[in-house]
Amino acid sequence: MTCWLNRQLNILDYTITSLLRRWWKNLSLIFIYSVLVFVIGSVMFFTRAMQREAKLILADAPDLVIQRLVAGRHDPIPLARAEKIRSIRGVSAVSPRLWGYYFDRINGANYTLQGADDRGLLPGDIDIGAGIARSRKIEAGDIFSLTDSNAIPQVFQVRKLFDAASDLLTVDLMIMPTEDFQSFFDFPADRATDFAVSVRNPREIATVAGKIVELFPDSRPIMKDEILRTYASIFDWRGGMMIVMVAMAVLAFVIFAWDRASGLSAAERHEIGILKSIGWDTGDVLSLKFWEGAVISLTAFLAGILAAYAHIFLMPAPFFSHALKGWAVLYPSFRLTPYVDFSQVAVLFILTVLPYLAATIVPSWLAASVDPDAAMRS
Amino acid sequence: MIFNPAIIALLLSSTATAGLLVYAAVIGIQVLHGWNPLSGSEGQLLLERKTSLVSTILGYLLCFHLVALMLFIHTADALHPLFTGAMCAAGTLNVNGFGYPALLLKLFNTLAAGLWLIINHADNQVHDFPLVRPKYAALIVMAPLAALETFLVAGYFTGLKANVITSCCGSLFGGDQGTFAGGIASLPPMPATATFYAAAFVTLAAAFFVWRWGRGAILLAVAGMITFLAALVALISVFSLYIYEIPTHHCPFCLLQKEYNGIGYLLYSLLLVGSVSAAGSGLLQPARKIPSLGRTLPSLQKRLALAAFFSIATFTLLVTLKMMTSSFRF
Incomplete structure (x- = not known):
């Protein structure tokens, strides 16, 4: 065992000196290899971090959201239904929610407006998200005007701005008292946008949803699990799409690696010839080639993965964010929580190192099995 | 099909390992036909050289198999939130008929690659390569199995549709069930x-x-x-x-x-x-x-x-x- 280990260590030692002797030739390969690992790694780190972020945020989402559909479209739901839903066994609370969207002509952005009475807002007061404040250049205490559904300008006083830490949820959010909301949108007083329903036992959510549909056939229940599942699928899909697009680059890299490994220079052939003539057998030269591939792969893999980590978690992912996040006029600025696990490294390994190794096996063997006499004569 | 980097990686690794093994099996057929250790002909010399290529391929294959096996189970586990009723890999693998066969075949192929390398190591210790024939005959059996594994893995992942109601691990391994796994659990x-x-x-x-x-x-x-x-x-x-x-x-x-x-x-x-x-x-x-x-x-x-x-x-x-x-x- 020690003998075998020493042999491999000596071959590795020789490999590294041999690679360093031709560092300029290997540098281009390592650079292209690292860029590939960087691109695929960035996509994977980003999508996984976004999935985690969505999961953490949705942990506080209501168990069940009940909407009403009229002609297949979302329509305000009568408040009278809340009582009947509350009486279903297993339901712990039903809270009607008032919310809608507002298009601001000044900056071309969409805001989310919410009516709520539990925040201690006085009539005419409004709380706004940091993104709105930035884009309209206003601060807490300023006067803020919005045009209501009858095209009449309404004036509100900004009570406070939401914390920047909650940007992902509040960047485009405005909260005003319920009555202000109803008069602003001309919203019927006996209706709500939807109901947030809490269910005591999470295993009963589907049953409760079924009972609600039975009671009110025009309602649409949306379970928290479904929302989580949808977000997970969206980011999976986006990540998968990016990987498929990068597949062409992987293919090009494989051809490049194959070409590099099979096109031995005269000096390299000479070197292998000398090694074999002083007693190395084909197996030893194959070990040398294996270690060469391992050193190159490990260097490129580590460099690429570190660069991808820095790109996604230390910078705001400048190269990919638009393709993967989606876009909006007011986009929340947020830093993703670093998260890397075994499966991401294994996937990266399979998508980058495996094609490289598979492409270089046969050329390495061809190089290792050259005839020493012919190699030295060439 | 669920489009996910891990699934793409698993499909790639299955295809690549099957491809390499088929290539090795083709060399295996050449060896079975033309192997004659007593001959010093160019053909025999080439075949002897090719044996080192096949050993290298199988060495890499075992490494790929091990990573892919762990990733397969990990991915099946990670996908469970997409299926109502699935709580871990047990439920996800049960979503369609390809899941468990793919896992078992993956396990078998990994074991087979490990055993092949042991026999190969023993064979390479001596100069007359006495185990060449059984070794390469085994490769010809292993290659179709690797191809079948690729087919099962592809069938499993392409057949996944999020939201399908599946039995969760609680009911699959919960005893009192007519399934084989349930039978084991209730021993x-x-x-x-x-x-x-x-x-x-x-x-x-x-x-x-x-x-x-x-x-x-x-x-x-x-x-x-x-x-x-x-x-x-x-x-x-x-x-x-x-x-x-x-x-x-x-x-x-x-x-x-x-x-x-x-x-x-x-x-x-x-x-x-x-x-x-x-x-x-x-x-x-x-x-x-x-x-x-x-x-x-x-x-x-x-x-x-x-x-x-x-x-x-x-x-x-x-x-x-x-x-x-x-x-x-x-």
């Missing part, structure tokens, strides 16, 4: 534990015998395989309860989750190494009759027996410690 704990300990004891004793006196390798191989199966059954029916500390949770996949410190990866790796080493030691026994191998094989068998001894001993020690320190009691 009485005492006989399952006793069988495992008895099999492990025989394996350890046989491994010690092989290591000390160079005899009993066939017994070691049989006992090793029985220990492998008995350990899996005992893991599902008894040990899992002590690890999860829940009297109804029998799932063998939840062991891989973070909540249990990924102890499953360690336990399954020990079992794989232990059973491959034990089986490899026994598989080499008939080859001891070949004069050239007669001198080198015993030392290789001893090393394999030692590896089997330490893996099975560590596995047994780990599960015993878990049972002793767990707050769960029957």
